[in-house]
Every structure is written in structure tokens, then in C-alpha cells.
Amino acid sequence: MIEHIKHIKTSGTIVRSSPFLIKRLLRGIDFRRARTVVQFGVGTGCITRALLGRMRSDARLISLELNPVFVGECREEIRDRRLTLRQACAGSLPSLVDELGLGRIDYIVSSLPLAIMDDELVERIIMASEDLLAPDGLFLQYQYSLSQRSMLERRFGDVRVGFTLANIPPAFVYECTPTATPVAAAGGL
Numbered sequence: 108m109i110e111h112i113k114h115i116k117t118s119g120t121i122v123r124s125s126p127f128l129i130k131r132l133l134r135g136i137d138f139r140r141a142r143t144v145v146q147f148g149v150g151t152g153c154i155t156r157a158l159l160g161r162m163r164s165d166a167r168l169i170s171l172e173l174n175p176v177f178v179g180e181c182r183e184e185i186r187d188r189r190l191t192l193r194q195a196c197a198g199s200l201p202s203l204v205d206e207l208g209l210g211r212i213d214y215i216v217s218s219l220p221l222a223i224m225d226d227e228l229v230e231r232i233i234m235a236s237e238d239l240l241a242p243d244g245l246f247l248q249y250q251y252s253l254s255q256r257s258m259l260e261r262r263f264g265d266v267r268v269g270f271t272l273a274n275i276p277p278a279f280v281y282e283c284t285p286t287a288t289p290v291a292a293a294g295g296l
């Protein structure tokens with residue numbers, strides 16, 4: 108909590124996500140088929156732990172967090188060979204995908220405080236996410252307002268919005284599906 112308060116401008120909150128919000132956020136994930144999962148904004152690691160607790164033994168989680176204090180604490184506390192935890196900006200995802208030879212991503216789970224981030228960076232992260240997701244993948248994001256809804260609707264093929272009161276503050280959950288690639292453009296015809 109102290110780290111969240113000290114870095115309120117990049118964390119966007121002062122408390123960790125509630126178990127109810129985490130459950131609601133991860134509800135859209137089919138863990139039986141999730142092989143490659145990416146997480147943006149690890150914070151205290153509560154969503155990282157929840158993901159690892161549900162993921163297959165042969166799945167992989169790549170988690171990106173800007174704050175070195177959070178990264179250090181999570182490295183100490185979460186020991187799991189499926190986890191690659193990097194102190195890095197979510198904007199570096201395309202180069203990480205190349206570096207780690209990831210291929211298509213099944214799910215991206217984001218706790219990024221989009222509403223207080225630089226617009227150009229947010230657009231870059233969202234465009235790269237949409238581009239790197241598998242066609243049946245999902246981009247999952249929680250937010251404390253609907254301020255980013257129209258931006259997400261412009262970038263993704265379909266956006267569903269849920270809500271939970273059981274968090275401080277109450278939160279919206281976005282489930283975003285990538286735009287379908289036309290068969291011809293995908294080289295299928």
C-alpha cells in the first residue's frame with residue numbers, strides 16, 4: 108500500500124485489487140486453453156498469483172511492471188518457473204514477443220491506469236495488444252471509470268463491459284476481442 112501511495116501517479120490507486128475484482132477480471136479466461144498470458148502492471152502481485160494459481164502447468168506468464176520496488180518484492184515472493192517477470196513498460200511488448208519467441212498471445216490482463224497515462228503511450232500499447240493477440244484471444248482491463256471505453260471500442264472488434272462494486276473503488280471490467288482478420292488479408296484465399 109505504501110508503494111502504491113508513493114507512486115500514485117503511475118499506480119493510479121492506493122490499494123490492491125480485491126479478490127472479487129480479480130475473480131471478475133479473470134472470469135473470461137479459459138485456463139484449459141491458455142498457453143501464453145501477458146500481464147501489464149503487476150503491482151503487489153495479487154493478480155499474478157491468481158493467474159498462476161489457475162494456469163496450466165505448461166502455460167507461460169509474462170508480467171511487465173515499471174516500478175522496480177514491486178518487481179523486486181514479487182521476484183522475492185513469487186517463485187514459479189512459468190513466470191517471466193520484467194521491469195519494463197507495457198509499450199515494450201512487441202520487442203519482448205520477438206526476444207522471447209512468444210508467437211500469438213492468448214490473453215492480456217492489464218491493470219494499467221490508462222486514464223492517467225500519456226495518450227500516445229496508451230494508443231501504442233492498445234494497438235500492439237490487439238495486433239499480438241490470437242484471433243480468439245482477449246484483452247482484459249479494469250478501470251475506475253468509463254473514460255477509455257470509446258478508445259477501446261475504436262481499437263477492438265468487440266468490447267464488453269462489466270462492473271463490480273466489491274472493490275475500492277468500484278471498478279469496470281473490459282473484455283475486448285480483437286478485430287477479425289479478413290481471410291484474404293490473412294493469406295487464406
Ligand SMILES: C[S@@+](CC[C@H](N)C(=O)[O-])C[C@H]1O[C@@H](n2cnc3c(N)ncnc32)[C@H](O)[C@@H]1O
Pocket residue numbers: 114117118119120122123124147148149150151152153154171172173174177195196197198218219220
Ligand atoms: C493499479 S496498479 C496495479 C495494482 C495491482 N492490481 C494490485 O492490486 O497490486 C497499476 C500498476 O501498473 C504499473 N504501471 C504503470 N504504468 C505502467 C507501464 N507503462 N508499464 C508497466 N507497468 C506500468 C504501476 O507501477 C502499478 O504497479
